[in-house]
Every structure is written in C-alpha cells, then in structure tokens.
Amino acid sequence: xxxxxxxxxxxxxxxxxxxxxxxxxxxxxxxxxxxxxxxxxxxxxxxxxxxxxxxxxxxxxxxxxxxxxxxxxxxxxxxxxxxxxxxxx
Numbered sequence: 001x002x003x004x005x006x007x008x009x010x011x012x013x014x015x016x017x018x019x020x021x022x023x024x025x026x027x028x029x030x031x032x033x034x035x036x037x038x039x040x041x042x043x044x045x046x047x048x049x050x051x052x053x054x055x056x057x058x059x060x061x062x063x064x065x066x067x068x069x070x071x072x073x074x075x076x077x078x079x080x081x082x083x084x085x086x087x088x089x
Contacts, residue, residue, distance in 0.1 A: 024066045031057045035079050039086050051083050 002008040031054035038046040055076050062072035 021064075021066045024061045024064060028054075028057050028061045028067070032075065032079065035083070039082055042086070044087055047083050047086060051079055054079060 002011050031050070035047060035050040035054045038050045058067075058072045058076055061067050062069045
C-alpha cells in the first residue's frame, strides 16, 4: 500500500491507465479476430474491410503506446500478408 501522497497519486494514475490500456488492447484484439474470421470464412470483401479497420485500430494503439510499434507493424504485416494470400486464391 502507498505510504506517501505521491505514491497514492501514482497508484490512481496507474489504475486509470490500466483500464484505458486494457480497453484499447481489447478493441485491437477484437479487430484482429474479425480479420482472421473473415479470412477463415473466405469472404474477400469482408476481409479487406476488416483489415482496413484493424490497421487503423492497431496504429492507434501503437500511437498511444499500448503496444510497441514493432509489435503493431508485425501484426499488420502478418494480417496483410494473409489477406493478400487469400485474395490470390
């Protein structure tokens, strides 16, 4: 437990950030699952729409430092590569 005023403030800030970051990460994971679901369903148009939305959300979470920028880039790359492979079929 915090013993000083500054430590109590840091705990409050950490709790607020944790809630915000969990929401942003959850939104990102949901967007990624939508892309993977569209890929599994073989829906080419749905995949492109979901991919565009997911890329925006992934970029936003990286900008807010919820995920590392390299993690965001890797995730976007893998999703785009999978979408391109599915479109080629």
